[in-house]
Amino acid sequence: MSNLINIETKNINGGLIQTVNARDLHAFLEIGKDFSNWIKDRIRQYGFVENQDYIIVENLSSPKLASAKSRQRPMKDYYISIDMAKELSMVERNEKGKQARQYFIECERRVLQAQTLLPTAKELALMVVRAEEEKEKLLLENKSLSTENDCLKNLLKEGITPYPV
Numbered sequence: 001m002s003n004l005i006n007i008e009t010k011n012i013n014g015g016l017i018q019t020v021n022a023r024d025l026h027a028f029l030e031i032g033k034d035f036s037n038w039i040k041d042r043i044r045q046y047g048f049v050e051n052q053d054y055i056i057v058e059n060l061s062s063p064k065l066a067s068a069k070s071r072q073r074p075m076k077d078y079y080i081s082i083d084m085a086k087e088l089s090m091v092e093r094n095e096k097g098k099q100a101r102q103y104f105i106e107c108e109r110r111v112l113q114a115q116t117l118l119p120t121a122k123e124l125a126l127m128v129v130r131a132e133e134e135k136e137k138l139l140l141e142n143k144s145l146s147t148e149n150d151c152l153k154n155l156l157k158e159g160i161t162p163y164p165v
Contacts, residue, residue: 004028004103004142010079020085020104022054022078029089029096038157039078042088054080082108 061075089100
């Protein structure tokens with residue numbers, strides 16, 4: 001699945017969660033309403049909570065090229081959780097909203113699938129124990145070979161030949 005909307009990891013309420021920039025979602029959904037009014041209305045209408053469902057990051061906007069009056073202005077970016085993005089996509093009730101929601105569901109499925117491939121703490125502990133046992137076994141074999149080697153060296157001291165002449 002192609003990257004429809006960029007997903008970033010942000011710190012919300014002390015936890016790292018996957019988020020999207022609400023401006024990117026607004027643009028993808030092709031909302032006719034101004035972004036700042038749209039996001040504020042949706043937050044109020046659906047009861048989203050700052051520092052739980054989203055965070056606000058203040059940036060400076062880039063001035064428009066070829067405009068004599070353009071200058072940088074303060075701009076608020078809303079980084080919203082994937083759950084909030086899914087809900088906002090769903091309430092738009094259009095094909096783009098459905099497409100965005102399915103995209104977010106697929107992204108979550110992939111993350112969960114990757115997490116299940118990781119070993120559990122118990123599996124990791126067993127792997128460490130097995131590695132230590134294998135290491136001890138190899139050390140014992142090495143010590144045994146070293147002892148055997150020393151015995152052979154004693155047999156082959158100067159003046160002693162291993163074969164009858």
